[in-house]
Amino acid sequence: MKLLKDKIQQEGKVLSDVVLKVDSFLNHQIDPMLMQEVGEELANRYSDEIITKVLTIESSGIAPATFLGLVLGAPVVFARKRKSLTLTDNLYSAKVHSFTKNEVNEISVSQNFLSADDRIIIIDDFLANGEALKGLLDIAQQAGAHIVGAGIVIEKGFQKGGEQLRQQGLRIESLANIKSLANGKVEFFD
Amino acid sequence: MKLLKDKIQQEGKVLSDVVLKVDSFLNHQIDPMLMQEVGEELANRYSDEIITKVLTIESSGIAPATFLGLVLGAPVVFARKRKSLTLTDNLYSAKVHSFTKNEVNEISVSQNFLSADDRIIIIDDFLANGEALKGLLDIAQQAGAHIVGAGIVIEKGFQKGGEQLRQQGLRIESLANIKSLANGKVEFFD
Numbered sequence: 001m002k003l004l005k006d007k008i009q010q011e012g013k014v015l016s017d018v019v020l021k022v023d024s025f026l027n028h029q030i031d032p033m034l035m036q037e038v039g040e041e042l043a044n045r046y047s048d049e050i051i052t053k054v055l056t057i058e059s060s061g062i063a064p065a066t067f068l069g070l071v072l073g074a075p076v077v078f079a080r081k082r083k084s085l086t087l088t089d090n091l092y093s094a095k096v097h098s099f100t101k102n103e104v105n106e107i108s109v110s111q112n113f114l115s116a117d118d119r120i121i122i123i124d125d126f127l128a129n130g131e132a133l134k135g136l137l138d139i140a141q142q143a144g145a146h147i148v149g150a151g152i153v154i155e156k157g158f159q160k161g162g163e164q165l166r167q168q169g170l171r172i173e174s175l176a177n178i179k180s181l182a183n184g185k186v187e188f189f190d
Numbered sequence: 191m192k193l194l195k196d197k198i199q200q201e202g203k204v205l206s207d208v209v210l211k212v213d214s215f216l217n218h219q220i221d222p223m224l225m226q227e228v229g230e231e232l233a234n235r236y237s238d239e240i241i242t243k244v245l246t247i248e249s250s251g252i253a254p255a256t257f258l259g260l261v262l263g264a265p266v267v268f269a270r271k272r273k274s275l276t277l278t279d280n281l282y283s284a285k286v287h288s289f290t291k292n293e294v295n296e297i298s299v300s301q302n303f304l305s306a307d308d309r310i311i312i313i314d315d316f317l318a319n320g321e322a323l324k325g326l327l328d329i330a331q332q333a334g335a336h337i338v339g340a341g342i343v344i345e346k347g348f349q350k351g352g353e354q355l356r357q358q359g360l361r362i363e364s365l366a367n368i369k370s371l372a373n374g375k376v377e378f379f380d
Contacts, residue, residue: 029267029303032260058249059268066253070222077219078249082291101272113219
């Protein structure tokens with residue numbers, strides 16, 4: 001997705017060989033026009049599939065997932081990283097190790113909002129080691145839902161998550177796939 | 191906003207005289223079509239103002255804030271409740287007591303994304319005691335920004351936050367303002 005790759009080149013900050021900071025448009029400040037295009041592009045790539053629900057994780061997955069949900073006419077469910085006093089239902093839960101926050105979160109989704117009848121797409125802002133995606137897959141499997149695939153805004157293709165999960169048969173559509181962050185420069189696959 | 195009030199009556203669950211659960215369309219599962227209408231309605235109510243930035247707080251403020259930002263053509267910034275390893279800039283911070291989670295969070299916004307040139311609208315899913323809104327106002331004031339007003343999806347008008355802040359001169363537009371949750375029923379003002 002050219003618009004996204006241009007934005008990454010213009011505004012992304014390479015903090016190390018593995019860390020790309022995109023907080024000016026994706027995960028702290030959000031560019032709504034770009035997120036709308038992201039949602040439309042993901043819908044386009046999965047236009048061959050029936051999708052009944054969009055599953056993501058708070059917080060940076062919510063904007064792209066919601067624009068995708070709007071195009072699909074499907075509700076969005078975001079997994080919570082912490083329990084609220086009003087989140088009292090029976091829950092699907094999974095453990096997720098976050099490398100950027102250096103901690104393990106238990107993520108949860110109410111059993112009211114995912115079922116065996118659902119055909120799910122999983123959305124996240126980043127795919128690196130695949131920990132968040134694996135947690136969301138675990139939750140979707142606990143619900144017995146059919147997993148159509150995943151949609152990722154930025155994949156760090158030089159890390160292992162995407163390759164591992166594709167080898168296990170998961171369809172993953174990444175709108176920007178990064179080959180390298182070496183020498184302070186962003187290089188994409190293709 | 192009739193569509194929103196109807197949705198609250200149909201799907202909201204009154205857990206006590208003070209707790210309304212709306213996790214089927216606002217703060218766990220999200221109804222993207224409703225959120226789009228919320229964004230358009232808020233833009234409409236503030237159509238007399240110039241707004242350069244939408245400020246909200248993770249996670250449930252993000253969807254309505256992003257749709258508002260799309261209509262306004264303005265970026266959205268969401269305050270973070272926890273620090274990320276990539277959130278290393280100088281920060282504006284404020285303390286917020288959450289009644290539903292029963293804890294104090296320090297919320298933060300990078301100084302890169304709010305400035306004295308900004309004309310800010312603050313968006314949140316709920317207004318009850320006003321703690322989150324006060325924290326966001328504090329952050330906007332630290333930036334020296336002009337605060338145009340606030341946009342709230344659901345105000346619990348029987349709690350004190352809205353009244354206090356309006357008395358201090360803040361413009362607050364609530365799309366549904368709840369008068370009472372007594373006897374398991376939602377009653378709105380107007």
